[in-house]
Amino acid sequence: NAGVTQTPKFQVLKTGQSMTLQCAQDMNHEYMSWYRQDPGMGLRLIHYSVGAGITDQGEVPNGYNVSRSTTEDFPLRLLSAAPSQTSVYFCASSYSWREHEKLFFGSGTQLSVL
Amino acid sequence: AQSVTQLDSQVPVFEEAPVELRCNYSSSVSVYLFWYVQYPNQGLQLLLKYLSGSTLVKGINGFEAEFNKSQTSFHLRKPSVHISDTAEYFCAVMIMGGSNYKLTFGKGTLLTVNP
Numbered sequence: 001n002a003g004v005t006q007t008p009k010f011q012v013l014k015t016g017q018s019m020t021l022q023c024a025q026d027m028n029h030e031y032m033s034w035y036r037q038d039p040g041m042g043l044r045l046i047h048y049s050v051g052a053g054i055t056d057q058g059e060v061p062n063g064y065n066v067s068r069s070t071t072e073d074f075p076l077r078l079l080s081a082a083p084s085q086t087s088v089y090f091c092a093s094s095y096s097w098r099e100h101e102k103l104f105f106g107s108g109t110q111l112s113v114l
Numbered sequence: 115a116q117s118v119t120q121l122d123s124q125v126p127v128f129e130e131a132p133v134e135l136r137c138n139y140s141s142s143v144s145v146y147l148f149w150y151v152q153y154p155n156q157g158l159q160l161l162l163k164y165l166s167g168s169t170l171v172k173g174i175n176g177f178e179a180e181f182n183k184s185q186t187s188f189h190l191r192k193p194s195v196h197i198s199d200t201a202e203y204f205c206a207v208m209i210m211g212g213s214n215y216k217l218t219f220g221k222g223t224l225l226t227v228n229p
Contacts, residue, residue, distance in 0.1 A: 042118075
């Protein structure tokens with residue numbers, strides 16, 4: 001049981017490049033979400049999903065896309081990276097949206113956009 | 115919409131001293147409240163939560179928090195801290211019921227425990 005796995009751990013991009021941050025969980029969790037963490041800003045919700053085929057926007061969705069084709073995977077896509085997207089990204093999941101108190105977090109992806 | 119304010123961005127204390135990390139929230143409806151801890155280079159872990167019932171909530175590692183509805187606060191306390199408690203602590207709130215699936219975090223408080 002690996003929990004929530006994020007890849008890569010580190011990534012450097014040039015402005016305008018695209019990439020996908022991967023998130024996978026092996027706990028059969030319905031609810032998955034992406035947060036970004038910036039110094040002095042706490043964690044801000046980017047997108048979330050309450051089940052396969054269902055996604056919705058969080059607080060800061062602009063510049064990011066998500067999809068949820070399977071229960072296990074919830075990739076986050078940066079379409080055209082910008083320096084403002086330099087951040088640490090966390091994926092989190094829980095058994096259902098009703099159980100936010102049991103959120104499991106991945107170890108994070110540190111992204112730098114030059 | 116709900117919001118969370120953590121009043122101190124940094125709290126330095128000496129080992130074995132008591133500590134209180136302050137959290138206030140704003141919401142027009144009832145909420146669930148949480149404290150998460152983030153150790154260096156790691157993801158977040160749930161420390162404790164208030165869903166209903168007793169307003170004094172005990173969590174892991176000797177931490178506790180008290181929900182005060184009249185003051186809209188959920189301060190985190192520990193009577194005697196250890197070096198290993200050095201971490202960033204996040205207060206979070208979620209609206210009770212409805213279709214709001216969003217957990218809103220505060221900006222965090224960095225607790226540094228010095229020998």
